[in-house]
Amino acid sequence: MATLPSLNALRAFEATARLGSVSAAAEELHVTHGAVSRQLRTLGEHFGVELFEKAGRGLVPTSHGRLLYPAVGEAFSRLSEGCSALTRHLDEAPFTLACPGSLLARWLIPRLDRLNADLPELRLRVVSSENELDPRREDVDATLRFAAPPWFDDMPVFALMPERIVAVATPAIWTTAAKGSARAMLERLTLLDTASRPQAWPQWAAAMGVDDATLAEARARGRSFEHLYYLLEAALAGLGVAIAPELLVASELHQGRLMAPWPAIETDASLGLWLAPGIDTRRGERLAEWLRRELTGVQR
Amino acid sequence: MATLPSLNALRAFEATARLGSVSAAAEELHVTHGAVSRQLRTLGEHFGVELFEKAGRGLVPTSHGRLLYPAVGEAFSRLSEGCSALTRHLDEAPFTLACPGSLLARWLIPRLDRLNADLPELRLRVVSSENELDPRREDVDATLRFAAPPWFDDMPVFALMPERIVAVATPAIWTTAAKGSARAMLERLTLLDTASRPQAWPQWAAAMGVDDATLAEARARGRSFEHLYYLLEAALAGLGVAIAPELLVASELHQGRLMAPWPAIETDASLGLWLAPGIDTRRGERLAEWLRRELTGVQR
C-alpha cells in the first residue's frame, strides 16, 4: 500500500471537487477558505500535479483531479455512511437503567414520564432489583443507586448528590412522645429501619452525638423490615420512628403524613449513576445531566 | 452528513482492526504504539463506546467495532486504490522534454542512453526546436535551455549551472596568429558567432576589458551563422574564432580539434530546466537532479 497523502487534504479535495468552490468546501468543513486552499496545495504537491484549475469564479478539477475524484468521493461517502450507521445504532438501542426497587418506586417512577418526554432518544428501559444490584450486569447500561466509596474504578460514575438520611414518624408520635434531645427520643420510641441499611441508625446517632449504649438498647427494642416499602408502611401506621433517605420520604414529609424534627444528616454514601464500561457514554452523560437537574430542582 | 470523527483516528482504527494489534498498526502507520492507542481512545470517545477489547495479547473489535469496520475498511482501500491509480498514471505517462537543437545534438544526445537507463520510469521523449522555444507549449512537460533572468515566475525553474562562453579556434589559427592580448586577437582574426547569440562577443569583450570600438571593427569583419552547427563547422574549417557555450564545444576542446587560449567567462544566463505549470513536479525534479549530477560530473 503506497503511503496515502494527508487525509484531511483528501477531504478538502473531495468537498472542493464536489462543490466546485473552495469557499463552499470551506463552509461545509467549518474552516476558512485559506485552510482549504492550503490543503489543496499540499495535496497537489504530494502528487506533483495541479488538481484544479480556475474556471470562472470557481475551480474545476484538471484531468488529474477528475481521475482522482471518483475514488475519493466514494471513499468518503462510505466512511460517512459507516459512521452514521454506528451512531444511529447506538442512538436507537434501548438504554437500560437498573435501580433498587425503593428508589424506583418512590423517586423515579413519578418522574418517568417527564424523563421519557425530555430524553425520548434514550429509549429508556428501567429494570429494578430487590436484592443487591450488580452494576456490572451485562444487559445493563447504567445503574442508579446509593453507594459509599470506594467505587469501582473501571466504571465511570457520576456522583449526583450526597445521601441524606432523616428520622421520620407520624405527627402523632412526635406529639405524644418527648420532643427533647435525640437521646431522649431514642430511649422512648421504637426504631424502625430496613435490613439493607443496618448502618443508618448508627450513622444518625453518631451525627447526633448519642452514645453507642443508648443506641444499642433502642435498636434492640426496634424492628427491621426487608424493604423500604414495608418500613414506610410501618412508620405511616404509627409503629415508630423510621430512618430513611430524605429523598425517598420527601413526598410524605411534604404532605405532612410524616414529620422530621431533626434535620437530615449526610452519610458517606452518594446517589450516583454508574456507567457500564464500553457502553454509550454520551447517553449516560445526558441521563446524568437530567438526573442532576431534577435533583437540584427538588432541593429548590 | 453527520460530522465525521478524526480521519487519522479512523485510519488507526482500520489498521488496528485489520491487524488485531495496536503495535502492528503502529508499525504500518510508521508511528509509535502510543500514538495509535491515543487515536483509538479519541475515536471511542467520539462514539461514546469502546471499539476494542483485550483478547489475549492483542485486541479484537467489540460488537460496535465490528459494525464500524467494514465501511471503514472499504473506504480506506478505495482511497488507497484511487491515489495509487493517479500515481501510476502519472508515472506511466511519457515525459516530454523540449530543448534547442544545438544543445540536443551536442550535449544531450550523447547522454540520452544513460539518461534513459538511469530514469526509465520517466519514459522520456525529447523534442527540439530550431527556432526560439516556447516553454509554455501545451505538449511539453519541461524545457532545457540557456536563458537570462528575468524568468517567468509562474513556471518552476531549476537553475543548473551558469552559462560559460569561450572563444575557440583550431590550433592552427592560434599558432599562426598572435597569441597576445584579447585586443590583439580581435584586431587580427575573423570573429564567428551565431545569430541567436548576438550578445556573446560583446559579453566576452567586456569581460576581457576590450573597448567597444575595437570590438565593433572586428565584428564588422566577422561572420554570423544561423545555427551553432554551422558555426562549429566554420571554426573547425579554420575560418576564424568562434564564440560558443563551453558546454557545447567541450568534446572538440578535449580532442584538441579546437583550442581556447582564454578561460571561459560567465554570462548572466544560466542553463535551466523550466517545468510546465500543472505538470508532474516529482519527475521534473528527478530529471533536474540527474542533469545536475551529469553537469557536475563534466566539470570534474
Place this chain on the structure above:
DNA sequence: CACGTAATGTGAGAAAAAATCACATAATGA
C-alpha cells in the same frame, strides 16, 4: 508460581499540522 516477555495504556512535553487573520491577486459582470 514467579518471572521474563510482549502487549497496551497514559502523563508530560515536544513537534508537526492546521487554522486564522489580513492582505494580495484574479475574474466577472454591471
Place this chain on the structure above:
DNA sequence: TCATTATGTGATTTTTTCTCACATTACGTG
C-alpha cells in the same frame, strides 16, 4: 472602469498529534 466575488499566500497562533518514558496487564515457560 469599478464593485463584487473568488482564490492564493505570508506570518502567526492554535490545535492536534507524536514521542518518550514508565505503568499496567496478560501470557507462557522453566
